[in-house]
Amino acid sequence: MRVAELSRTTGVPVPTIKYYLREGLLPAGELTSPNQASYDERHVRRLRLVRALLEVGRLPIATIREVLRDIDDDSDWGMHERLGRTLYPLAGVPDDPPGPELAAAMAEVDALIARWGWQVEPHSPGRRRLAEVMLTFRELGVGHLMNAIDRYAEAAEIIAESDLRGITTDRAPDDVVTGAVIGTIVGDALQAALRRLAHEHTSVRLFTP
Template identity: 50%
Template sequence: MRIGELSRRTGVPVPTIKYYVREGLLPAGRLTSPNQASYDDAHERRLRLIRALLDVGGLKVAAIADVLAAVDDPDRSVHKVLGVATDLIVPKYADEEPDAELDAAREEVRELIARRGWLVDDGYPAAEALAAALAALERVGHGAFSSVLDAYADAAEHVARADLAYVAGRAGLDDLVESVVIGTVLGDAVFASLRRLAQADCSARVYEGDEGAETGNGRTGNDETPG
């Protein structure tokens, strides 16, 4: 296909495609004449991956180059490639000066990883992000939140298995990485929304039920009809 067709298929403007080629993110097309190049389905898949990393993952061009280098490295396992991609899209916390709360939180995360038998290093970006969040909870007087950490870990393991089941059917590595990036970023939004829906339901069942027993109206949720 010509570059115009590639642009129509992907929605990426021709000048942007040329920019990606110049930056080495997208392989050049096969020259068919001095001023014409031909592109194929592999270019389309790679271009969709670039856009997913940019638009959904929020990565900069240099970070996208790192992911693509991992994808194209024949000696790097799928696990390592996915690790590079997910490391780059995990929210980064500003470097903090170590203090008692952060040191304690990091130790708690190390213990959690060991207790769960998770095959990750405690220096993994998500582990540091978790430690920063736990330290912040401690500083605002909610250090007891750690008591539900294993319950959260149970839910996280279940969701992680669902994530991998979703991407398992992807044929190519480009498609697999794109699915992981989109699934991680948008999946976080989906999971956060489901969590709030479940919280609303639990709150209605626990607290509205108590109020209904006290007042005798038996209402739940937003139901305004008298009981």
């Protein structure tokens, strides 16, 4: 298909597509003449992924390039390694060593992980991300809200099981990883929306006569 059709199919304007091509977020089409290129289904899927990463995930262009490179890496990784390599950079966790306060919070995260028997790599960005959230609660004077963390962990197990079971039914490997990236990012928004509806219902149950 020509770029105009690619635009119609995906709803992404032509100038935006050209911007993605310049930034290396979308592979070049196949040249059919010196001034014309042809695009295929692979470009449609890639465009959708880039939109999810930019608009829903609000990731910086450099991170998106890294994620796309990992998706396209066709080394002989198993699915677990492949998901890890692709999803770790999504967390946007910095490389610098944590300060003493953050390190203490990370030790609490380690205790939680041990309590739940979770197998998580020492360098998993989720550890640091969770520790940062803990510190935010405390800085905001509502550290007691962290008392509920085991209920949150229970809910996370239910969702993770469902998310990962869903993955196995997919097909082509880059499609699987693309689905995992989109599911990770948009799944956060899904969870947040449902939590608000459940809050309202629970508030009716607990706080109305």
